[in-house]
Amino acid sequence: MLRLFRPIFFVCGVLALIMTGLLLAPMIYGYLVGDPEYLAFLKSAIISLLFGALLIFWGRERRFRLTSRQLYLLTSMSWLQLSFVGALPLMLTGHPLTLSEAVFEAVSGITTTGSTVISGINTLPPSILLWRSLLQWVGGLGVIGMAVTILPFLRVGGMRLFQTESSDWSEKSLPRFHEMAHRLLFIYLMITLACGLCYWVAGMTPFDAVNHAMTTVSTGGYATDDASMGRFNDTILWIAVVFMMIGGMPFMLYIRFLSQRNWSVFADQQAKGFIAIVAFLIAILTLEQVVLDGEPLMRTLTQAAFNIVSIITTTGYASADYTLWGEFSIGLFFIATFIGGCSGSTSGGMKVFRFQLSYQFLADQMHKLVHPRSITSIRYNGKPIPDDIVASAVAFSFLFFIVLAATTLILTALGVEFITAFTGAITALTNVGPGLGDTIGPAGNFHTLPDTAKWLLSLAMILGRLELLTVMVLLSPVFWRG
Amino acid sequence: MLRLFRPIFFVCGVLALIMTGLLLAPMIYGYLVGDPEYLAFLKSAIISLLFGALLIFWGRERRFRLTSRQLYLLTSMSWLQLSFVGALPLMLTGHPLTLSEAVFEAVSGITTTGSTVISGINTLPPSILLWRSLLQWVGGLGVIGMAVTILPFLRVGGMRLFQTESSDWSEKSLPRFHEMAHRLLFIYLMITLACGLCYWVAGMTPFDAVNHAMTTVSTGGYATDDASMGRFNDTILWIAVVFMMIGGMPFMLYIRFLSQRNWSVFADQQAKGFIAIVAFLIAILTLEQVVLDGEPLMRTLTQAAFNIVSIITTTGYASADYTLWGEFSIGLFFIATFIGGCSGSTSGGMKVFRFQLSYQFLADQMHKLVHPRSITSIRYNGKPIPDDIVASAVAFSFLFFIVLAATTLILTALGVEFITAFTGAITALTNVGPGLGDTIGPAGNFHTLPDTAKWLLSLAMILGRLELLTVMVLLSPVFWRG
Ligand SMILES: [K+]
Ligand SMILES: [K+]
Structure with missing residues (x-):
């Protein structure tokens, strides 16, 4: 058993050290702006450092190889561990959250869900605000990293679709993964920087710009004010629309x-499908509001685009309470919640490629209803896809x-209450953030739910993030007999 | 094109003659009890007779063979035709329904959904009440007949699972189908008779016993009073629990x-799974009500059993407004709505065998996650099932x-309104009957919905009934290029 866990401890230890480094950011910033909560981050950093060193000591090994069982364990355990380290400072501040609240808030951050148990966000100390944004930012990076390196090798929900010929998971491919990780980090940093600069130029304070850049690119949705993006x-x-996309x-x-x-690399079936769905949803919502309700075009288009993109990319920012826009928009947003973004992005939801494969599977079935003896195969991005990958995407x-x-x-x-339970479960599993109803709607928060409900929703957010x-x-x- | 439709006209003509015969029942009963509405049924019977004769004249042919394209056309067109003939007397009575209302009511009857646009059911003339029950009874018979003869030959939703070796769809198998149809009719009649007798002995009036027997065995759910089974x-x-099951x-x-x-024929995987699910749901609902809310055991068990069985068999009778039993029961009934009964029964919903196949597919996937090279196959009732049948059941x-x-x-x-729209769509597609909310909940009806919504829901009921x-x-x- 120890042999099974040893390399996992090692990786979790390394992640703890990375978290230690991240904890220094709000600590230093807090210290500089005279926010007394910087001490909570200092304490957390020390705990995280010791914890990480201990794990690395336990887990050190001469050769580093991972079986597929270990990859499954690693994925779940690393997210658990990030969540608990993320919760530390929230429990060590002057106004500490309880364990269940702090874990909920950290899980919601690291899974880029963005549901919150805190009301009065604008009165939070700046170091805490920065930490919440950082959790989402690193969570977004983590989920992409996982999607391009580990998931294509696991047989979950059709993710093997993204296993390219050039990629395999063995010791000799480690340098290639290293290079890919470096590139990913560089791109993610550049996009965040660009987003922050745009926000700043467009009128945000530097602090708001940094925070919102981190929670936009990661499609996380934590804001620095109860009004979310409404102000x-x-x-x-x-700008948010562009960077959420x-x-x-x-x-x-x-x-x-x-x-x-x-530029031809962008001629990707999933990316094109995603853009088409978003454009279609924005168009019908705008049309409905302008033609039937006589709203002004530009203002409506802006609000429709922002809120549709916010929901479908599973960011969860709100610029207005769209539950007041009439029944059609409630229906539309409800459906958009399930769709989600592309696989290999920071978005949650069921993912565009699964809808595409399921649709193609049904179209193929429809064809066979009429021509039972025809032999067809489902293609994605021009390549034929094995039946079992299609079936597992459909079964998702x-x-x-x-x-x-x-x-x-x-x-x-x-x-x-039923509607809160139903939409709360949806929003957690899809990593969107807000639900429907008075309690957890775009204008509410998760504070009043019972503790056990917070634990269950934390689990649901992790389940959703890791493709169930x-x-x-x-x-x-x-698995354990294996 | 005419060649394609000719045999379909013929079958629809025969069905119209059968409907003519059925229309005589409320006519004669109405005449005997002095109900003036018997004239509406007389007029409808004449129209239906002429219509049927015309179709048979158009459709007559020396040889009678059906291609699979014709089977698809036949299925949809026969249900459409039954619905329109069923709507006739509702538009010819002294207090006529509008076209959209009458069609909605007839479709709801013939698909055994049981949603109604009529309030004040107890003030309806007896002939109309009898007609609504008869529509459900014959709709239930029709759906079983279709499931054991036509559907296993169509490639829809994994129904080919029920294609037995001894069955194939060609001219030489017609005598066997004839014999099966006779047996089915005999069994269906006997069960209805037994149900009616039990109801009568247990205290119903003969008229109520006949009507409720027809809508129980067909899991239709039309009652003769606004209070449904509550009185x-x-x-x-x-008794209703037993016969709905x-x-x-x-x-x-x-x-x-x-x-x-x-008796060994009842050792069927779907039947056993269905009984297990029902027992489990009744047990947890009763436990929750007795242990947490301190309700008396026997009364609670009766109410739980009746309402759970009513929803899961997609009958849709109500004995009480279960939306007042707390959030857990709302959640439980909401989920039970989707499950439905067994394939080849009068129930709607997604059907138990699809859940069983999907579950087995996922368990098999789970096994392959750990043992990627293992070769397994999914078995149902002891026989290995081809991958494409499993996939199409999962895709459903x-x-x-x-x-x-x-x-x-x-x-x-x-x-x-969103909740009405969402649960109305669910209840139509699963052929259950009542939805959630003030408008269409167990205590409400569909009268206030706009006309176009009634047409759309009529289509949804037919879609649900015919496996989409x-x-x-x-x-x-x-299909049309075919
Ligand atoms: K989010
Ligand atoms: K029903």
Whole structure:
């Protein structure tokens, strides 16, 4: 058993050291602006440093190889560990959160969900605000890193679709992964920087610009004010639209563009499908509001674009309470919640490629209804896709709805009102952030839910972030017998 | 084109003659009890007779063979035609319904959904009440007949699972189908008779017993009073539980039992799974109510059993407004709505066998995550099932949720309030009957919805009844190019 966990301890130790480094940012900033909470970050950094050193000491090994069982364990455990280290400073501040609240807030950060248990965000100390944004930023980086390196090798939800010929998971491919990781970090930094600069030029304070840049690119959605993005001008909203879309696209395309310098890398089926869906949803919502309700065109377009992109990229910023825009917009936003962005992006949700594969599977079935003897195969990005990958992408929606049903049911058993339970489970599993209803709607927060509900929703956010099966396999006896 | 439709006209003509015969029942009964509405049925019977004769004249042919394209056309067109003939007397009475209302009511009857646009059911003339029950009864018979004869030959939603070796669709198998149809009719009549007798002995009036027997066995849910089953004693509720369960089981088992006289035919994977799910849901709901809320055991068990069985068999009777039983029961009933009964029964919903196949598919995937090179196959009732049948059963849930999303969205665009739109779409597609919320909840009705919403929901009920793809294929260009 120790042999199984040793390399996992090692990686978790390294992650703890990275978190230690990140904790220094709010500490230093807090110290410089005279925010007394900098001490909470100092303490957390020390704990995290010791914890990381201990794990590395336990886990050190001469050769470093990972079996696929260890990859599953590693994925789940590293997110758990990031969540708990992320929760530390929130429990050590002058106005400490309880354990369940702090873990919920940290999980919501690191999974880039953006649901919050804190009201009065604008009265929070700047160091805490910065920490929440940093958690989302590093969570976004982590999920892309995981999607381009580990997930294509695991048989979960059709992710093997993204296993390129040039990639395999063995010791000899480590240098290539190193290079890819460097490029990814560079691109992610550059995009964040560009986003922050645009925000600043468009009128945000430098502090707001930094925070919102981090939570935009990571499609996280934490804001620095209870009004979310509602207090900013239209230019800022359009900047957010652009960078949320960038965050919702497959980052592999940016990595390829960096090495090939060829715009043709963006001719990707998933990216094109994503843009088409977003454009379609914005168009019908704007049309409905302008034609039927007589709203002014430009203002409506801005609000529609911002809120649709915010929901479909699973960012979860709000610029207005769209539940007041009429029944059609509630229906539309409800459906957009499930779709999500592209695989290999910072977005959550069920992901565009699964809808594309499922649609193609059904179209193929439809064809075979009429021509039973025809032999066809489903192609993605021009390449034929093995049946089992298609089937596992299609089966993801079934699994998603089963997990959603179970989460909803347990929440109602804990006494949570049905609509809050149902939309809370959806928003956690899709990593969007806000739900529907008075309690957890765009204008509410998760503070009043019972503690057990917060723990359950924390688990749901991690399940959603890790494509469900990656975590669920750890609960099956066959995994541990294996 | 005429050649394509000719045999379909012929079958629809025969169905119109059968409907003519059925129309005579409320006519004669109405005449005997002095109900002036008997004239509406006389007029409808004459129209239906002429219509049927015309169709048979158009469609007559020396040889009778059906291609698979014709089977698809036949399925959809026969249900459309039954709906329109069913709507006739509702528009010819002294207090006529409008076209959209009458069609909605007839579709809701013939698809055994049981949603109604009529309030004040108890003030309806007896002939109309009898007609609503008859529509459900014949709709239930029709859906079983279709499931055991036509659907296993169509490639929709994994229904080919039920294609037995001994069955194929060619002229030489017609005598066998004839025999099966006779047996089915006999069994269906016997079960209805037994149900009616039990109801009568337990205290219903003969008229109520006949009507409720027809809408229980067909899991239709039309009642003769606005209070649905709420006004009857506990014995009657338990009788209803038993016969709704009988209606939700695969009728093929009864047909086999009739010929083999061997109880082992009931050792069917779908039947056992269905009973297990129902027992589990009743147990947790009763436990929750008794332990947490301190309700009395027997009364709670009766109410839980009746309402759970009513929803999961997609009957839709209510004995109490279960939306007042707390959040957990709302969540539980919401989830039960989707499950539905067994394939080859009168129940709607997604069907138990699809959940079983999807679960087995996921368990198999889970196993392969750990043992990638293992070769396994999914078995059902002991027999290995081809991958494409499993995949199409799994894909059904994706299709279901897409159709649900589209229906909900169009309803909201028509101005229907979101929860009404969402649960109305669910209840129509699953053929359950009542939705959630003030408008269409267990205590409400569909009268106040806009006309276009009624048409859309009528279409949704037919889509749900015919397993979606059977109808949707008619909308694809490839079908007509075929
Ligand atoms: K989010
Ligand atoms: K029903």
